[in-house]
Amino acid sequence: MSLSGLQLPAVQSLASISVPFSRPQTPGIPTQFGYVGLGAMGAPIARNLCKKLQDAGPGHHDSLLVWNRTTAKSKKFVDDIGTGNARVASDVAQVARECDVVFTCLGTDEAVESVYLDMIAAIKDDSSKHRIFVDMSTIYPALAGNLDDLVSTVPHAHFVACPVVGPPAVAAKGEVLIIMSGNYRSKKEVAHLLVPGIGRKIVDLGEDIQKAHTYKLIANSMILGTLEILGEAYTLGEKSGIGGDNVHRLVQEIFPAPGMLAYSDKMNNDAFDGTKGFDIEGGIKDAQHIRRLTNECNSPMPFVDVAHQRLVTARAVYNSHKIQGKETWESLDWSGIVAGSRVAAGLEAFSSGKAGRAQVEVDDS
Structure with missing residues (x-):
């Protein structure tokens, strides 16, 4: 029989695949997740992550461990989500020590660098578990490279660059576009946790850690x-x-x-x-x-x-x-x-409609 006579299954294009990774094997699924940074983007993403973990059912995970520089935000987050679903870390070092996967979403490069220095200092001699650090902030690509080097100094620890595209309202709906680069196995472990629920699609840019933030x-x-x-x-x-x-x-x-x-x-x-x-x-x-x-x-x-x-x-x-x-x-x-x-243009900065219709001079000569 010629190939033209065969009924071949439809091939899904890479552009239409929402998660470009196969599911990881069950034994590798982490149980303790942490989230650092509960600002305009971090809070809705962490909230959706909590819901995703709740849907997984009891016994599959521990409550989400959260930390924010402003402690009041962390406490309010836990109050809103429920103490059975999230708990406040005493400091960022606790998040690093206890969690298998740590998500970070912070406003500035300086804040991201400071947090990672503190977390890695807390676990620099700890090789007791496999850890993945996932940064969802918007930072300069070179800093992502520095963070990857820093995390790599800890045995069995990996860094994934994972910025998201979309405003807070889109993040609240769980529809951001997720961009990833870094260690393949680490991306694979967290990808299916993120889509659906946190984002609508993942764009994988390979193992060059700086590509995602670029x-x-x-x-x-x-x-x-x-x-x-x-x-x-x-x-x-x-x-x-x-x-x-x-x-x-x-x-x-x-x-x-x-x-x-x-x-x-x-x-x-x-x-x-x-x-x-x-x-x-x-x-x-x-x-x-x-x-x-x-x-x-x-x-x-x-x-x-x-x-x-x-x-x-x-x-x-x-x-x-x-x-x-x-x-x-x-x-x-x-x-x-x-x-x-x-x-x-000579108008009021934050209040429109102050100037009226422009006067156009007409030469009648």
């Missing part, structure tokens, strides 16, 4: 570019008399991607509360990382330079308003980048 910065460069374009479009819409509602309608008609729509809605409604989104400090940090990466790779991204300045302008105006008692937000969302465009 990929994340590329992703954030796209989001940052989108924010800059939206900010300029909304400013022009206001100055020309088109208005924000019509600009938002245009986004809905032409660019109906979830992220685009969400940020467009924030700009249209002056909804810049950073506690419900991504704090502008994180946006400025990411922009600095992207600029450094483009410089090291000799690959210019001029729009990132502009966007970085818009973010800094927005932060400066916000801080000035706080001193004057004008702003009510605890922190500024990075969609507030629009303030940079508005101020440059």
Whole structure:
């Protein structure tokens, strides 16, 4: 029989596979998980991780061990989740000593480095168990390489770079895009715990530990570019008399991607509360990382330079308003980048609709 006469099973493309790893053998399943960092992204991810562990049933794991620099956040997290599902660690060293798998999600490179130095110092002579450290923060790729070297000094310990793409609202739904690089067996052990439930899909970039965080910065460069374009479009819409509602309608008609729509809605409604989104400090940090990466790779991204300045302008105006008692937000969302465009155009930074229709002079001669 010729091959053309055979009924072959459909082959699933790699792009459509949500978890690009086979399931690990049962004896290798860890039982104690830890989560370090309960901020805007860490808290919803840890909450979904708790739910995933609960679904596994009793006897398959211990309660999630959590730690945050602000102890009140850890206690509130446990109160919300339930003491049977999570417990507060006395310090980050306890997390390192007791856990088989430790997830970290912290706001700055400095915080990530400090936490890992403390954890590895606590277990440097302990070879009693196999440990996996999984970092979900957004850090500069070179730091991931340094962390991998540091973790590798501990016998039977491995590091996995695992940043996620998506805002806190998407993290709360368990729909972030998960990027992985590092030791293959370690990625395989945690992948099926993360999808579904924590993320919708895993992109595996191989064993080069720096690739995942490089990929994340590329992703954030796209989001940052989108924010800059939206900010300029909304400013022009206001100055020309088109208005924000019509600009938002245009986004809905032409660019109906979830992220685009969400940020467009924030700009249209002056909804810049950073506690419900991504704090502008994180946006400025990411922009600095992207600029450094483009410089090291000799690959210019001029729009990132502009966007970085818009973010800094927005932060400066916000801080000035706080001193004057004008702003009510605890922190500024990075969609507030629009303030940079508005101020440059002579408009109010965080309040649209102040200028009215632009006056256009007509030469009748």
